Amino acid sequence: MTSLWQHARRPATRDDDSWSVAGNVYYGTGRPIDGMERPFSPEFEAKVRHAYKSNGPVFALMTVRQMLFSEARFQFRQMRNGRPGELFGTADLALLETPWPGGTTGNLLSRMIQFADLEGSAYVTNYNPGRLKMLRPDWVTIITGSEEEPSLASEAIDSELLGYMYDPPTGSEPWFLLPEQVAHFAPIPDPEFQFRGMSWITPVIREIVGDTAATRHKLKFFENGATPQVVVSLDPSVTPEKVKKFQALMDSDHRGVDTAYKTLYLGGGADVTVVGKDLHQLDFKATQGAGETRLAAAAGVPSVVVGFSEGLAGSSLNAGNYSSSRRRLADGTMRPLWREAAGSLAQIVNVPAGADLWYDDRDIAWLREDQHDAAEIQGLQSRTIRTLVDAGYEPETVVAAVAAEDYSLLKHSGLYSVQLQKPGTGSGAPSPTPPTTDPEVP
Structure with missing residues (x-):
C-alpha cells in the first residue's frame, strides 16, 4: 500500500x-x-x-x-x-x-x-x-x-x-x-x-x-446606452483635446440605462451615424x-x-x-x-x-398520470387472475404468477370449471338417478 x-x-x-x-x-x-x-x-x-x-x-x-x-x-x-x-x-x-x-x-x-x-x-x-x-x-x-x-x-x-x-x-x-x-x-x-x-x-x-x-x-x-450603437465624426479642425471633452460630455449625458432615450444635441461639425442594431x-x-x-x-x-x-x-x-x-x-x-x-x-x-x-x-x-396506465394494467391482470382461477389453478399461486410474470409458479387444484365437465363426471358431483317406470302409468 x-x-x-x-x-x-x-x-x-x-x-x-x-x-x-x-x-x-x-x-x-x-x-x-x-x-x-x-x-x-x-x-x-x-x-x-x-x-x-x-x-x-x-x-x-x-x-x-x-x-x-x-x-x-x-x-x-x-x-x-x-x-x-x-x-x-x-x-x-x-x-x-x-x-x-x-x-x-x-x-x-x-x-x-x-x-x-x-x-x-x-x-x-x-x-x-x-x-x-x-x-x-x-x-x-x-x-x-x-x-x-x-x-x-x-x-x-x-x-x-x-x-x-x-x-x-x-x-x-x-x-x-x-x-x-x-x-x-x-x-x-x-x-x-x-x-x-x-x-x-x-x-x-x-x-x-x-x-x-x-x-x-x-x-x-443597456449599460452603454440602451440605444443603437453610433459613430460620431467631427470636423478635422477640432483638436484632440476638444474631442476628448466632447466624448466625456456625451458619455455622461447618454451612456447607461438611466440616461437612455434623451435627446442628443450636437455642436457644429459633428455627424452621427448608426452602425449597430437594436x-x-x-x-x-x-x-x-x-x-x-x-x-x-x-x-x-x-x-x-x-x-x-x-x-x-x-x-x-x-x-x-x-x-x-x-x-x-x-x-x-x-x-x-x-x-x-x-x-x-x-x-x-x-x-x-x-x-x-x-x-x-x-x-x-409528477408520476400520477402513470396511475391511469397502472390502473389499466391492473384491470388486465385482474381479468387474467379470474380466468386462471376459473380454470382451476390455486388462487394464491395465480396472484404470485401474475405479479411476477412467471407462469411456472402456477399450481393446479385438480378441479375444473363445470362448463368443461360432462354431466356426472365432475369431481364431487352426484351421479344422476335414472327415472323409475311406473307400470300403472300408461
Missing part, C-alpha cells in the same frame, strides 16, 4: 483540451496516471461558479433534475427466479432514511445528483458507523492496481478497483476507503476512464459559454433559445418542462405533447438515474438475501 500512496501523491497530467470563461482557462481531466483516475479541481470549481451559479439555463435544468430525483424513496425488492417481486422494508433502510443527523433521503439524493451533474460522479461513504458522508468529488481519486508496472495499472487487462482516496486540501494525510465503503454513483460513464463518470455539462461547455456571452452582451447594451434586430430570443434547447437535450429534460422559450411555442403545450414530455423525463431520464442510484447505494447497505435495493416512486406527484 505504501507504493500506492507514493504514486497517488504525484501530480496528474492534463490533456490539451481547454475552455475559457471570463478570461480564465480551464483544462479537462487528464489521462489516468500510475493507476490513479484523478479529477482536476479547477474544472469542478469552474462548473460550479460559471455554470451552476452564474448561468440561468444550467441552474434551471439542474434544479428540475434535482427536485424530481429527490422525490424517490428506497425499498427492498424480492427476487424470484430472476424476476422482481413485491417491495418491502427493514430496519436496514434507516441508514438511507436518515443518512446524517437531520438529513433525509431527499437531502441525500439531492447531493448525489448535484455532484453527478457537475463532476460526473458522486461518492457516499459509510466510513462512520450509522451515518453517511458525501465526499466532494474533486477531492476523490480512484485507485486501481494490477500485477503490471504501476504506470500501466489503469490499462492492464487484469486491472481492478482497489479503493478510493479522499484528499481534501487540509494538509493532513488522505483517507483510503475500500470499495465496499463507498457508493459510487456515476450514471454517465466517461469513455476515457474505466471507473469515473462524465458530467452532462461537459459536451455543452461551449453552449454555456455562448449563452453567458449573449447575456453579457445584452447587459452591455434588441429586436439582434433577436437574442432566437439566438439563446437554440442554445437552451441543446442544453436541455444534453440534460435529458424536455424544453417544455423546464420552461424554455422554444418549448413554450407552437403545439408544445398541447395536452398530448406535454404528456409525452413528462413521460420522456420520467422514463428516459429519472428512472434510469434512480436505478443507478439504488445499485450504487446497495454497496453500503445491508441488503437481505433474495432481494435487491430498489426505488419506490409510488408517492411521486
Whole structure:
C-alpha cells in the first residue's frame, strides 16, 4: 500500500483540451496516471461558479433534475427466479432514511445528483458507523492496481478497483476507503476512464459559454446606452483635446440605462451615424433559445418542462405533447438515474438475501398520470387472475404468477370449471338417478 500512496501523491497530467470563461482557462481531466483516475479541481470549481451559479439555463435544468430525483424513496425488492417481486422494508433502510443527523433521503439524493451533474460522479461513504458522508468529488481519486508496472495499472487487462482516496486540501494525510465503503454513483460513464463518470455539462461547455456571452452582451447594451450603437465624426479642425471633452460630455449625458432615450444635441461639425442594431434586430430570443434547447437535450429534460422559450411555442403545450414530455423525463431520464442510484447505494447497505435495493416512486406527484396506465394494467391482470382461477389453478399461486410474470409458479387444484365437465363426471358431483317406470302409468 505504501507504493500506492507514493504514486497517488504525484501530480496528474492534463490533456490539451481547454475552455475559457471570463478570461480564465480551464483544462479537462487528464489521462489516468500510475493507476490513479484523478479529477482536476479547477474544472469542478469552474462548473460550479460559471455554470451552476452564474448561468440561468444550467441552474434551471439542474434544479428540475434535482427536485424530481429527490422525490424517490428506497425499498427492498424480492427476487424470484430472476424476476422482481413485491417491495418491502427493514430496519436496514434507516441508514438511507436518515443518512446524517437531520438529513433525509431527499437531502441525500439531492447531493448525489448535484455532484453527478457537475463532476460526473458522486461518492457516499459509510466510513462512520450509522451515518453517511458525501465526499466532494474533486477531492476523490480512484485507485486501481494490477500485477503490471504501476504506470500501466489503469490499462492492464487484469486491472481492478482497489479503493478510493479522499484528499481534501487540509494538509493532513488522505483517507483510503475500500470499495465496499463507498457508493459510487456515476450514471454517465466517461469513455476515457474505466471507473469515473462524465458530467452532462461537459459536451455543452461551449453552449454555456455562448449563452453567458449573449447575456453579457445584452447587459452591455443597456449599460452603454440602451440605444443603437453610433459613430460620431467631427470636423478635422477640432483638436484632440476638444474631442476628448466632447466624448466625456456625451458619455455622461447618454451612456447607461438611466440616461437612455434623451435627446442628443450636437455642436457644429459633428455627424452621427448608426452602425449597430437594436434588441429586436439582434433577436437574442432566437439566438439563446437554440442554445437552451441543446442544453436541455444534453440534460435529458424536455424544453417544455423546464420552461424554455422554444418549448413554450407552437403545439408544445398541447395536452398530448406535454404528456409525452413528462413521460420522456420520467422514463428516459429519472428512472434510469434512480436505478443507478439504488445499485450504487446497495454497496453500503445491508441488503437481505433474495432481494435487491430498489426505488419506490409510488408517492411521486409528477408520476400520477402513470396511475391511469397502472390502473389499466391492473384491470388486465385482474381479468387474467379470474380466468386462471376459473380454470382451476390455486388462487394464491395465480396472484404470485401474475405479479411476477412467471407462469411456472402456477399450481393446479385438480378441479375444473363445470362448463368443461360432462354431466356426472365432475369431481364431487352426484351421479344422476335414472327415472323409475311406473307400470300403472300408461
